[in-house]
Amino acid sequence: MSEWFEDEVFWREVYPYLFPEIRFLGAGEEIEKLLDLIDFKGETVLDLCCGPGRHSVALAQKGFSVTGVDRTALFLEKARALAKKDNAAVEWVLEDIRKFSRPGAFDLIVSLMTSFGYFEDEQENLNVLDMMYRNLKEGGIALFDMVGKECVARHFQATSSTELGDGIIFLERHRIYNDWCRLSSDWIVIENGKAETFTFSHSLYSGREIRELLLAAGFKEVKLFGDLDGGEYGVDSRRLVVAAKK
Ligand SMILES: C[S@@+](CC[C@H](N)C(=O)[O-])C[C@H]1O[C@@H](n2cnc3c(N)ncnc32)[C@H](O)[C@@H]1O
Numbered sequence: 001m002s003e004w005f006e007d008e009v010f011w012r013e014v015y016p017y018l019f020p021e022i023r024f025l026g027a028g029e030e031i032e033k034l035l036d037l038i039d040f041k042g043e044t045v046l047d048l049c050c051g052p053g054r055h056s057v058a059l060a061q062k063g064f065s066v067t068g069v070d071r072t073a074l075f076l077e078k079a080r081a082l083a084k085k086d087n088a089a090v091e092w093v094l095e096d097i098r099k100f101s102r103p104g105a106f107d108l109i110v111s112l113m114t115s116f117g118y119f120e121d122e123q124e125n126l127n128v129l130d131m132m133y134r135n136l137k138e139g140g141i142a143l144f145d146m147v148g149k150e151c152v153a154r155h156f157q158a159t160s161s162t163e164l165g166d167g168i169i170f171l172e173r174h175r176i177y178n179d180w181c182r183l184s185s186d187w188i189v190i191e192n193g194k195a196e197t198f199t200f201s202h203s204l205y206s207g208r209e210i211r212e213l214l215l216a217a218g219f220k221e222v223k224l225f226g227d228l229d230g231g232e233y234g235v236d237s238r239r240l241v242v243a244a245k246k
Contacts, residue, residue, distance in 0.1 A: 045064045046068075118202050145241050146239070
């Protein structure tokens with residue numbers, strides 16, 4: 001049976017909610033902060049699950065040699081259009097991350113906006129960590145931005161709703177399952193009295209869990225932060241940012 005993230009229609013339909021203009025406007029600043037955070041001196045960058053390419057393009061504009069990988073054709077089309085508009089050269093690869101392999105090719109691999117942990121079979125998520133390790137050069141860095149288990153525990157709201165304007169109501173429902181290993185979310189868009197539901201899920205990692213998994217994959221040093229500014233991963237953090245050095 002195919003998994004939720006393999007459904008191109010899902011990504012097409014959620015695109016306006018997942019990627020409002022403001023997300024594109026903020027990408028350059030996110031990249032500046034991320035590069036400062038790790039004091040990046042390398043040249044080659046892999047944007048894993050690059051989506052519509054907002055970070056890949058920002059990285060290419062800074063002069064890095066960038067590869068963006070994603071399995072959703074529609075998003076790579078948007079990424080190509082963005083690169084063309086911004087005059088940025090990026091290598092785009094339409095591929096499932098389970099099949100992508102370039103041993104020792106990258107100084108930096110980024111996985112941003114909770115793009116890690118989608119596979120229901122946890123071994124497949126661990127295989128991604130192995131793949132990231134293999135594809136990095138010695139001394140290279142894997143950088144994750146995700147919602148941490150502690151963030152979810154602290155801020156959990158089973159149901160919430162937002163008015164998006166034009167009479168559109170956006171409902172979110174969240175459910176923890178598999179003994180706190182996974183989070184399942186429903187996004188319900190109500191427009192003109194009709195409701196459409198989009199369901200997705202991903203694994204949840206505590207700071208300690210992701211650190212131990214990365215060390216087990218071979219990484220030498222793992223640092224945790226609560227944001228891209230380098231703030232502490234503490235009780236009020238909304239994000240878990242992880243920098244792992246090979
Ligand atoms: C939440 S979006 C984040 C996109 C991007 N990192 C950003 O911050 O704009 C997750 C992305 O992961 C991609 N994706 C999910 N599973 C994948 C897989 N197995 N192989 C490649 N791409 C995948 C989706 O197509 C989608 O573009």
